[in-house]
Amino acid sequence: MSIPDEVQYSSPEAQLLPGALFQPAEIVPITTSEQLKAISDPLRMSILEVIFEKAHTVKQIADRLNLPPTRLYYHVGELEAVGFVTLVETRLKSGILEKYYRAAGRAFQVDRRLLALQQNNLQAVFAAVFDPTMDDLSRSFAAGLAGPAEAGGAGASNLVISRVLCSLRKADVPLFAERLKALLFEMGTANEDSSEADLVQYACTIAFYQRLEPAKPEGE
Numbered sequence: 001m002s003i004p005d006e007v008q009y010s011s012p013e014a015q016l017l018p019g020a021l022f023q024p025a026e027i028v029p030i031t032t033s034e035q036l037k038a039i040s041d042p043l044r045m046s047i048l049e050v051i052f053e054k055a056h057t058v059k060q061i062a063d064r065l066n067l068p069p070t071r072l073y074y075h076v077g078e079l080e081a082v083g084f085v086t087l088v089e090t091r092l093k094s095g096i097l098e099k100y101y102r103a104a105g106r107a108f109q110v111d112r113r114l115l116a117l118q119q120n121n122l123q124a125v126f127a128a129v130f131d132p133t134m135d136d137l138s139r140s141f142a143a144g145l146a147g148p149a150e151a152g153g154a155g156a157s158n159l160v161i162s163r164v165l166c167s168l169r170k171a172d173v174p175l176f177a178e179r180l181k182a183l184l185f186e187m188g189t190a191n192e193d194s195s196e197a198d199l200v201q202y203a204c205t206i207a208f209y210q211r212l213e214p215a216k217p218e219g220e
Contacts, residue, residue, distance in 0.1 A: 018100035019088030028084060028105030033115060038082045039108065040124040044075050045132040048103050049085065055088050055100035076101060094104065094122065096183030133205040158202075177208060 030036055038044065048058060050064045054080075058076055062069040079085040080101070089100045115122050140146040146159040164202060168176060 001104050016097075017054070018091060019102050022055070022086065022088040022102055024086075024103060025105040027050065028108050030110045032082075033114070035082045035084070036110065036114065036124045036128075038078050038119065039084060040128040041075070042132045042135045043072075044079055045128060046135075047072065048108075049132075051085070051101055053105045055102040057100055061101075127198055129205060129207075133203065136203055139186060171196070178207070180208070 018116065030039065039048075046065055047061055050061050056064070058072050059069045061076070062072050065072075076085060084104050085101050086104045087099055088102045089099045091100070110125055115125065137146065
């Protein structure tokens with residue numbers, strides 16, 4: 001994507017937001033092993049999470065993640081190389097060229113054909129989803145934002161960790177999945193007009209799959 005030298009903004013407010021005219025794709029497909037490898041890293045997932053909604057420079061991303069910028073340039077470059085991150089604007093500030101990056105899509109989806117190629121690809125998907133979740137939970141526990149109810153942590157009543165087994169009719173499975181996605185979308189967009197000071201960020205990791213039942217002992 002080429003970056004125009006001069007950007008025309010629809011309003012003075014938009015001019016204050018770097019990359020305001022950039023429209024991310026609804027879904028960015030993951031179709032190659034190189035893409036899957038690039039995203040299968042908790043740090044890179046954290047980078048993408050920072051720039052999902054707003055464009056940031058590498059330094060701003062580093063500040064959000066409490067890391068030195070020098071540690072992130074390589075990772076941002078790798079994400080950009082495979083099409084997951086887009087350079088949406090450059091600005092000259094005090095003689096320094098600032099580059100603003102944004103996630104290329106609102107969601108990233110692995111092509112099922114890629115998963116069918118080899119078992120390692122499937123393990124990479126698991127790592128890309130669950131490793132950042134474990135890292136998030138560890139940091140939330142350490143900060144007292146989440147914890148067991150008996151510990152009396154501030155976030156105890158807002159923490160849900162469970163494994164539930166249920167039986168569904170085959171015809172109801174697509175309906176269940178669609179309702180679940182609709183609920184997450186509804187709750188996530190209901191507060192778009194709220195100020196950032198009124199919002200608390202939460203994460204939701206879901207694994208919904210048909211389960212292979214354990215083999216029954218002989219004679220039953």
